[in-house]
Amino acid sequence: MSVLCRFIRSRAHRLPIVNIARSIGGASTEYFAVTYEEHGDPMKVLEGKTLTFETDPSSLNSNEVYLRMLAAPINPADINMIQGVYPVKLTLPLIAGFDGIGEVLSVGSAVKSFQSGDWVVPNAVSRTSIGTWRTHTVCEEENLWKIPNDIPLLSAATLAVNPCTAYRMLTDFVDLGKGDVVIQNGSNSAVGQAVIQIAAAMGLQTVNIVRDRPNNEIIVKWLIDMGATHVITQEFAHSPEMKMLMGTMRQPKLALNCVGGKGIADILKYMERKSTMVTYGGMSKRPLMVPTGSFIFNDVRLRGFWMSQWNKEHVNSPERREMWHYLCGLVRKGRLFPPIYRTVPLEHFKDGIKRTMEPYTTQKQILVMDKSLL
Amino acid sequence: MSVLCRFIRSRAHRLPIVNIARSIGGASTEYFAVTYEEHGDPMKVLEGKTLTFETDPSSLNSNEVYLRMLAAPINPADINMIQGVYPVKLTLPLIAGFDGIGEVLSVGSAVKSFQSGDWVVPNAVSRTSIGTWRTHTVCEEENLWKIPNDIPLLSAATLAVNPCTAYRMLTDFVDLGKGDVVIQNGSNSAVGQAVIQIAAAMGLQTVNIVRDRPNNEIIVKWLIDMGATHVITQEFAHSPEMKMLMGTMRQPKLALNCVGGKGIADILKYMERKSTMVTYGGMSKRPLMVPTGSFIFNDVRLRGFWMSQWNKEHVNSPERREMWHYLCGLVRKGRLFPPIYRTVPLEHFKDGIKRTMEPYTTQKQILVMDKSLL
Incomplete structure (x- = not known):
């Protein structure tokens, strides 16, 4: 780090x-x-x-x-x-x-x-x-x-927007214990980077999807150095090899989405039953394309998160103080940059x-x- | 009726x-x-x-x-x-x-x-x-x-599949009180017809979307006779007039989806903040196309429902007995056909x-x- x-x-x-x-x-x-x-x-x-x-x-x-x-x-x-x-x-x-x-x-x-x-x-x-x-x-x-x-x-x-968003999404939607898996797309976004670092500090594993792009190996190295368990491309997430990778770990309980579009299905197919996907951005400018079967037969739940709405509903709340205390603690320990x-x-x-x-x-x-x- | x-x-x-x-x-x-x-x-x-x-x-x-x-x-x-x-x-x-x-x-x-x-x-x-x-x-x-x-x-x-599905979706996801609004697509499906009748018995209003088809006026009449508050076509739901109709009633707290595809956005844009859409079918054979903003800025929640899974998890439960008691009661009262x-x-x-x-x-x-x- x-x-x-x-x-x-x-x-x-x-x-x-x-x-x-x-x-x-x-x-x-x-x-x-x-x-x-x-x-x-x-x-x-x-x-x-x-x-x-x-x-x-x-x-x-x-x-x-x-x-x-x-x-x-x-x-x-x-x-x-x-x-x-x-x-x-x-x-x-x-x-x-x-x-x-x-x-x-x-x-x-x-x-x-x-x-x-x-x-x-x-x-x-x-x-x-x-x-x-x-x-x-x-x-x-x-x-x-x-x-x-x-x-x-x-x-x-x-801290106020991106790591706070990451912290809340890791905290408020599902109960995560050490070794549990979180999968996210747009993992090189500022929120994505905060998710990687905070999740690592919490003892969680992360599967991090990034767009296929020139010089991806630099991004991959950065995210791995930050604490990412796996960094993969959208292309890999869509390939048969993805199944093998996901077979090496627990099924994700939480997915974080800031991209949308067709790739949503590639994530949802590996999610645990009754798991949750939280959407906080839409970088592809395309709607989430969600297979019907994920809802009916795997009971996944799709939610959204907006930090400013949370702040509005939690002004001066203990949860907000605790969040800042935790995040500043990580910063001081050199675990959140x-x-x-x-x-x-x-x-x-x-x-x-x-x-x-x-x-x-x-x-x-x-x-x-x-x-x-x- | x-x-x-x-x-x-x-x-x-x-x-x-x-x-x-x-x-x-x-x-x-x-x-x-x-x-x-x-x-x-x-x-x-x-x-x-x-x-x-x-x-x-x-x-x-x-x-x-x-x-x-x-x-x-x-x-x-x-x-x-x-x-x-x-x-x-x-x-x-x-x-x-x-x-x-x-x-x-x-x-x-x-x-x-x-x-x-x-x-x-x-x-x-x-x-x-x-x-x-x-x-x-x-x-x-x-x-x-x-x-x-x-x-x-x-x-x-x-009763066992369709009205039970309708009852659970009206009961298990959001708190609905008299006068609250439920919006659904595929409203002429067997579940859709049960939703209309059960919702009417519960004092709820329903906005019922059906596909544009030949002889739609017959379907509309049937569903209105069953207790539907409004029956509209997908085309209408996508039109500017939809906003006027939705402006005449409370914002829906619950949406029921058995169609998927692009029409999802036409429903979500009128939903109440923190409301829920429950998917139980996918008649269009297309994924749900969900606008990112509905999740982030309106905090809608997307869930799924599968009656057989519910039965598996509630064998001999009081909830299951209560459901049958309620539905058979409606049948006896001539409110559920x-x-x-x-x-x-x-x-x-x-x-x-x-x-x-x-x-x-x-x-x-x-x-x-x-x-x-x-």
Whole structure:
């Protein structure tokens, strides 16, 4: 694992960054933000702008928090939101970015949950949006969730959506014990990588399907190094050899799907009776094609998961605190790393968008707001 | 309802039947049966034969029951079994028929559950097979399930698979209260007709989708007369007008699917958040095409149901007794009738098979073993 991580870190690409927010009297009155006024191709509609706070952030309302954003990953939901195909509809113009980490600079007089120096993430990631792709913001207290600030910055910046999704899917749908098998597709996605690492930490075995692509051996090596039990291609999953592989282990109790399409049948045919497939993404843009017999004769159950809905239903819940405690614990133990990534200075956001939208991309683009953090 | 039923009954087609079992000394030593020695087209592989019991049924083993079959519906599972595409594999040659009703003629010395004159159905319909398409049989006690013999014969003959499936699907998956909405496709199937009647008795509303076909107005009238709230075509379900119709009622909490294919999306888009679709058949022979967003953003759950598996897991359970009590109660109250049917003397089974396999067939073919019963 450590070898992999050094490797990944050495691959991080660092562009020069300038301090783009102007500071006056301890608080910036201006900030830089990635904005859009209409839905469409992110490469065309996104625009970097220097904006001015309506009121000086040194004089906050009592329930407000002033923060500087530190880093923000570019997730598929961000792209879909900008394109206008995300089911959450918000009024435009908007500042882009659902996910990311900020540092509290100052708080209003009635704010109890946060103090200067705390790290925070959006409270209901990707349902409402605080617009994380910016240097500074002022938020109401209820829109933020405090996380530990003793873990690496890029771990903190990438926990709230993808590893939390992975953790919940491994926890909330079926009872899994040591040695049980989880099968997933899109395994090189950020969630997929988190599933591999968290499942390994839980003593689970994972069968990880990736798309057939050029240079697949690199992806396979990465995922194996992360703790994947098996990494196979969609082509292999569809072949007769798949049966032999699946015969060497317990039948999967849980399948995780972020691809959809015809490959669903290749997974379901090996699932245990009464097992569950959880869908959290649809990268193929095709509906799941589910054989009738899987439902009737194998009693498989198909469910869905959406992290932001879970957060909405579990604000300040013990389950949410336990999840963060567990995931930060894994990070500290060196068992959960950020997804394979590349940092991009915020002002070069279009470079990050471009890379995110390339086919077969595995590398997570993480926008970083201050070069001194790298 | 009574009008409909008279109408249906008057449509029953009655072919002449001869008594085909020879009776010697109170018990038949010979019986007539519909057999097959290899899988294939039912019209080709099925053969009517006069067979002889290995031992005289007047001298039963202690745990055996001797019965005469009274009537047996031809269900899709029977056709699939004969074709060899049913997932339960049994050794050939076989006597066909999973479902149907028999009358106990005599019992072995240790049999406690049955006595002469009782009505029985197969205990684990369509998992193992006692071969119901015959005039007489000798079974072990554990393979039979006693049902009331004070209800009409053709109701009794058609309760064990289709209305039981309908009842369980309406009962076991979501909590439904008066006025709640159930949506189903293949609504003119035998299960679909039972769903309409049972749901109406439970105070539920039903939206019933049928295939676009010639003379649809007849089917629509039948289903409305049975208690359907709305009967619509697949074409309508796919049209913008569907939204207006669905806007007039609560969002469905439960969907029942026996068709599969693309039409699944037309149903799911109107379902309530966290609602459930239960699949019990696949008449289109196409996989369910399920939009990813239904899982993620509407948290719908897809499940399957198989009556014979349920029976296997609930042999002699209170739930099973309660179900039969409830369904026979509905029959007695005139709220649950056999599916739209046509009786066929057993010896003319090929005529029933042919009708069953015709496209757009709604009429359930019921094999009857003794013309005096009609």
